[in-house]
Amino acid sequence: MSEFLNLLAAGLTSGAIYGIFGACLAVWFRVCNVLNLAVGDFAMLGAIGTARLVQTDHLPFAAGVVVVLAAVGLIAWIFDRVVLHIAFDRGLGAHGIVGVFFYTFGLSLILEGAARAVFGTDVYSAPAIWPGPALAIGDVHVQRAGVLVIALAIASGLILWAYLRFTVSGRAASACGESVLGSRIVGIDSAMFRRRIFIMTAALAALFGVVESPLTGFTYLSGPTISLIGVVAAGFAAFRKPGRAVLAGLAIGVTEAMLGGYVSTTYNDVLLYAILFGIIILRPEVLGLGAEPA
Amino acid sequence: MSEPAAADRGTIDSSAATGPAAAAASSAGPPAAPGAAAHRVRRHDPVPLTATVVITVLGGLILAAMNGSYLGLTVTTGVAYAVVTVGMVLQLGYSRQLAFSQSVFMGVGAYGTGVLETKYGFSSLESLLAVIALAAVASLLMGAVVTRAPGLALALATLLLPLFVYQLATDSGWLGSFSGIDGVLPFWNGPDYESTLVRSGIISVLLLGLAAGLVLRVIRSGVGLQLMAMASDERLGESIGVSLRQRRLEVFVLGSVLAAVGGAVLVSAQGLVTPDVLSETAEITLLLMLFVAGRKSVVGAILGAIVIEYLTTSTSFISTNIGIIEGIALLVILLVEPDGVAGAVARLLGRRTDRWAESLRSWSAGRFRPGGGGNGARNAA
Secondary structure, three states, X not given: XXXXXXXXXXXXXXXXXXXXXXXXXXXXXXXXXXXXXXXXXXXXXXXHHXXXXXXXOOOOHHHHHHHHHHHHHHHHHHXXXXXXXXXXXXXXXXXXXXXXXXXXXXXXXXHHHHHHHHHOOOOEOOOOOOXXXXXXXXXXXXXXXXXXXXXXXXXXXXXXXXXXXHOHHHHHHHHXXXXXXXXXXXXXXXXHHHHHHHHHHHHHHHXXXXXXXXXHOEOOOHHHHHHHHHHHHHHOXXXXXXXXXXXXXXXXXXXXXXXXXXXXXXXHHHXXXXXXXXXXXXXXXXXXXXXXXX | OOOOHHHHOOOOOOOOOOOHXXXXXXXXXXXXXOOHHHHHHHHHXXXXXXXHHHHHHHHHHHHHHXXXXXXXXXXXXXXXXXXXXXXXXXXXXXXXOOOOOHHHHXXXXXXXXXXXXXXXXXXXXXXXXXXXXXXXXXXXXXXHHHOOOOHHHHHHHHHHHHHHHHHHHHHOOOOOHHHOEEOOOOOOOOOOHHHHHHHHHHHHHHHHHHHXXXXXXXXXXXXXXXXXXXXXXXXXXXXXXXXXXXXXXXXXXXXXXXXXXXXXXXXXXXXXXXXXXHOHHHHHHHHHHXXXXXXXXXXXXXXXXXXXXXXHHOOHHHHHOHXXXXXXXXXXXXHHOOOHHXXXXXXXXXXXXXXXXXXXXXXXXXXXXXXXXXXXXXXXX
């Protein structure tokens, strides 16, 4: 039983990581029908930037986090003004399924290249927010950073879900994703919602990178894999439901841990990807996806 | 790819062609004059056989001139990627089938060749043919399931493939784990390294020429018109009698087989295969080669693959900052010219030739105006 509970705790920790990035992707996709493939790179910048500012430049931890979050927010704002504004508000450039993937993919490449140039190829970990040995509850051991990761994921999922479901602003944001023209006719500033939520999710991803990095460590190459798993978690939430994305991420993490514990430690990832692939292909209706953007 | 005979010859005459191809041609825009659809298709695409010959001869001469140098190896590696991106033109560019499985099938080609040659003693030709058959069967089986999924689900499913297969290759001792498989034979052995590289390079450009000819042949046929109709609106395609599932499957299989051939070319040029060929980074590189150069242009896809491969291995400044350069290039292309560099060049050349045609028309109108003193005037008189 203790083995099962330890595996469950480990699975929930890694699942929370998948889930939060899935939630970030889902909430922005809901607003503007674009996948943020740079979400993992924002997390990477958060983790590596904080580690660098605190450990090398000797800034206090809180100041380092604030500086990094502000920098990430600024990058997101610039990207929105320079690229997304031209593409979606002025109607220039590629649209449809190409636009869904490739604008933020370009941003991801730039952030990855810039991180390599500035931070090099070393592995970085931001200082732990809650330092100390692993917590023990009976025979179950959980890293303190893991507890924070799970708590932050659940809190973020609940807050985003409540924002979209119960607030006027959240409903207006959702309306932008349903129809940009319709939302503009009724006076909703779709560009503002796109920009604000992009900046907010970029900062959230960066904060999550800071919290998570004591567990996994980050290099300049960590972003794409995180984004990819986030896309999968968001996919199981129809790319539009952040609360469900967190749940999907948690389920994926727990499945991965159980496969590693009870089936094969070597092939657990292979089996996990095969299961996810099988679900998507054999039961695409589970994803709840509508028609692709024209 | 069954099709009415007239359409299948690639000489669609709208007065003769009936059925889906003709409907696709006529539905692409306002009613056109007889033969206009055929004219539109012909005007932009070179004759496939000519393309095959030109690519093979020109590529062979260039590689021979490089005489087995490091640059020759880089170009041959670029040719391997070009075989894959030519298939992607049909799959992603022309048919808008958003599948991210090309690196996986490239890996099938590379690992298949490596295993067959090093473990089972196959020759280069035998392993190439076996790999083509293997990729065709694998993509047919996989495509029969995968292509049922709608657009975003297909993208999501195929995004998982590189993760899955990369993990499998790194975990497998039989496939050499992280070290991969070494000692793969070149396509055509020579007395020394340089001549081997040149000879293998010539075979590689021949395969590239055949791939380009095949893709152009499909694009120019009635099937190509059906794919164009599907890409613009699937419901439109369905309403004019196009079998969406069949066409999706055919495009998936053809793109996958060409990716496998590209993998075989790559491994024969480099002599070894590692799991890197299967990673999501390889898929990203292929997508960049296609999108920056022009996702709807066969020539663009070939040049894009070779130029980007050259840039990644040229100066240390470029290879270090390649991510930033590729990212900026991709964004600029998407914003300014979604059809890539090839689209921009085509548009520029089109404007220039239009200007030349306009000047020629005004010059001839002035010279041959009735009563204006030219031959026309004399004839009129």
